Amino acid sequence: MEGRVGGLSPDLPTLHTDRLTLVPVADEHLALLVALNADPEVMAFIRGRAATPEETLVEWDQRRGPQSDIARGLGYWVGFTGDGSAGEFVGWWSASSFAADPAVAGLGYRLRRAAWGRGLATEGARATVGQAFGVPGVDRVLASTMAVNTASRAVLARVGLRHTDSWVQEWEDPVPGWEQGEVLYEISRAEWAAAHPAQTAQP
Structure with missing residues (x-):
């Protein structure tokens, strides 16, 4: 499936956790993202219904455009179990950029139902927050969700x-x-550094 924005620069790093490999979102992943958004349970607190393929492509034009700053190391990743794309696709995570405030990055994630309840959302989120605070000048990471989304709030x-x-x-x-x-x-850089001193670069 073709999108309307070219693939991300290879300068955005691949991230690894104990169970996941997070690779930068590229055109080859768009079909997976369309399928993810086609599940109404996944989209319950976002649209209240499944997204159409066109809605998903518009969403990712925005995410891969103004909400990414590849030169600084901020953007979006798709996650697979194991060593890479040969593993199971489980969802996406972000350390996104805010054009109006370069000191802020955004944490986000969206997982397939088959990946729920396995601790993978938390595992991937720790990796992308660590990536955000590895970017000089990022002082805060923000995330928002609906108040009723207790699972996301717990993550x-x-x-x-x-x-x-x-x-x-x-x-x-x-x-x-x-x-x-x-x-x-x-979470602030200072708070993250106190808990993860080896992962936090100096601004």
Whole structure:
């Protein structure tokens, strides 16, 4: 399947955990991402329904465009079990960029249902937060989710992020639980360095 944005630069590193290999998102992965978004359970707290292939391609144009800064090492990764793409595709993770604030990176993740409940979301999230704080000048990593998404909130807490804000916004197409609002989590470079001193580069 072809996207509308070229493949990411090889300068974005491959990341490794005990059970996962995270490789930079490229055109060859778009079919996997379309299939991931086609599961309504995966998308329950995002759209409240499955995404169409076109919606997924638009999403990834944005993610691989203004929400990535490959030169600095910020962007998106797809995860496979084992040593690489020969393993099981489990989902994606991010250490994304904020064009308006280079001191901030965004943590995100989305996993196939078959990968839920195995600790993989936390494992991959630790790797991408470590990548974010390996980028000089990044002082904070932020993540947001719906307040009712207790599974995602538990992952953020396990990685070390703190709940720092909540808000309720109007939705054109509300998803279940929207009235309970959304929540912001964050972790500072100092907090991460205290827990992972060997992984944090000096800004």
